[in-house]
Amino acid sequence: MKKFLFEGSFWFPERLIPSGWIEHAPFAYWLINEHRPRLLVELGTHTGYSYFVFNQALKRLNVEARCFAIDTWGGDEHAGYYGDEVFREVRAYNDKWYWDFSELIRSTFDEAIDRFADGTIDLLHIDGRHFYEDASNDFEKWQPKLSRRGIVLFHDTNVRVNGFGVHRLWDELKGKYPYFDFVHGHGLGIIAVGSEIPEALSELFAASADERLTNEIRGIYSRLGATLSERLELNRLSTIVTELTAQLNIRDRLIESKNNDIATRDDIILGKDKLLEERWDELQKLSTELTLRDELIARKNEDIAARDDLIQAKDKAFEERLVNFTAELAVRDKLILQRDEQITKKEAVIEAKYRKLEGVSDQLTRAESEIVRQYKLLASTAEELSATKAMLKTCGNWLCPHSDLSEAPAVVPKIRRILSSRKGGQD
Numbered sequence: 195m196k197k198f199l200f201e202g203s204f205w206f207p208e209r210l211i212p213s214g215w216i217e218h219a220p221f222a223y224w225l226i227n228e229h230r231p232r233l234l235v236e237l238g239t240h241t242g243y244s245y246f247v248f249n250q251a252l253k254r255l256n257v258e259a260r261c262f263a264i265d266t267w268g269g270d271e272h273a274g275y276y277g278d279e280v281f282r283e284v285r286a287y288n289d290k291w292y293w294d295f296s297e298l299i300r301s302t303f304d305e306a307i308d309r310f311a312d313g314t315i316d317l318l319h320i321d322g323r324h325f326y327e328d329a330s331n332d333f334e335k336w337q338p339k340l341s342r343r344g345i346v347l348f349h350d351t352n353v354r355v356n357g358f359g360v361h362r363l364w365d366e367l368k369g370k371y372p373y374f375d376f377v378h379g380h381g382l383g384i385i386a387v388g389s390e391i392p393e394a395l396s397e398l399f400a401a402s403a404d405e406r407l408t409n410e411i412r413g414i415y416s417r418l419g420a421t422l423s424e425r426l427e428l429n430r431l432s433t434i435v436t437e438l439t440a441q442l443n444i445r446d447r448l449i450e451s452k453n454n455d456i457a458t459r460d461d462i463i464l465g466k467d468k469l470l471e472e473r474w475d476e477l478q479k480l481s482t483e484l485t486l487r488d489e490l491i492a493r494k495n496e497d498i499a500a501r502d503d504l505i506q507a508k509d510k511a512f513e514e515r516l517v518n519f520t521a522e523l524a525v526r527d528k529l530i531l532q533r534d535e536q537i538t539k540k541e542a543v544i545e546a547k548y549r550k551l552e553g554v555s556d557q558l559t560r561a562e563s564e565i566v567r568q569y570k571l572l573a574s575t576a577e578e579l580s581a582t583k584a585m586l587k588t589c590g591n592w593l594c595p596h597s598d599l600s601e602a603p604a605v606v607p608k609i610r611r612i613l614s615s616r617k618g619g620q621d
Contacts, residue, residue: 197394198401198411202227203418208250209287210426213243215321215349217379217419225384226251228394229345231316232259237303237332238322239263242284244349248319249292261296263288264306270323271357303332307339315339316388321349326359333363337387344388345395352381372399374408378416 202223210216226248234252236245245263252259267284269275281300288296299306303322318340320332333346340346351364352375364375364383371385386399401407 215244219247220418223251234261234317236319239265264299312338316343319347324358326362329363340387342388342390348383351383374402
């Protein structure tokens with residue numbers, strides 16, 4: 195029995211998370227130690243628990259290997275559907291711890307198959323969609339990729355609900371290939387497809403024919419696996435306890451704060467009670483004062499009522515005077531209207547006289563202009579008369595027998611012009 199165990203069978207996974215594969219980590223550590231695969235491929239990785247168990251063993255045992263995890267990281271009917279957050283978490287963990295020999299391939303299994311040469315894969319873990327047709331298709335297509343050291347792991351070989359069909363394929367394969375299987379942890383089956391299988395694995399496959407030895411191997415790994423489930427549950431409970439403790443601490447601090455608030459409020463209430471007593475005394479005094487004031491107000495109301503009566507009487511007298519005054523104003527308004535009409539008529543007469551005066555003014559202006567013209571004409575006539583007088587004097591000399599008759603013809607036209615101009619002026 196010791197040959198089927200080694201110290202690594204008691205390791206704890208470095209990434210212990212909820213998974214249906216959780217109880218098979220102890221066997222996976224033994225398997226990697228004995229088989230030491232050079233190329234490991236996992237079909238269906240999901241959160242990466244089984245894949246990182248393999249990587250942990252390879253790294254800790256210093257096995258030179260290349261590992262590939264193939265998944266769409268979108269989920270299926272059996273694993274459930276999920277978002278990119280699962281892939282991002284797996285990639286982050288892989289890049290941090292296993293970047294030098296591990297690679298994630300985000301694709302379908304059929305899309306990734308051509309990336310691997312035939313006869314190269316030493317360990318193939320099939321844990322994709324769990325319908326019989328899917329599991330059978332995965333095995334048939336990937337079988338040529340297995341090396342002469344090739345072994346295949348199948349998970350969920352002991353699940354017979356919700357359309358799981360891996361158990362049907364497993365029943366077919368274990369009749370064709372050397373095998374061993376576990377029934378705990380939903381079942382895990384391992385078959386040898388290659389012809390060059392390490393001795394320890396060959397002995398494990400041979401143990402499947404020995405019911406007692408099979409039960410011993412299954413029992414020890416079932417107990418070791420249960421320890422991991424218990425550790426996971428303990429971690430979960432520890433996390434819950436930690437969270438509850440944190441919540442209790444928060445509540446304790448909150449209760450302490452509330453108690454301090456209550457104490458502060460009690461002090462405030464005591465202060466307010468004292469203040470209320472003082473205010474009550476003040477209210478009693480104010481009540482007495484209010485009674486006295488009510489009596490004073492009653493007397494004032496009586497005075498106001500008397501004054502209201504007086505004001506009403508004065509209002510009535512004022513209204514009567516207002517009516518009389520209004521009548522007087524109406525009479526005065528009528529007189530003013532009549533006077534306005536008279537003024538309007540007088541203004542019209544004045545306007546007419548003003549216009550007539552303007553006409554007389556125009557006549558006077560024309561008369562003045564005519565006088566000026568006549569004055570100028572008289573002045574001109576006076577000048578001409580002076581000239582005529584001189585000519586007449588000359589003419590007189592002509593009429594005289596002793597005058598010079600040679601000037602007579604020249605004088606006659608001038609006399610005619612003078613007479614003509616005087617005639618025009620008289621007109």
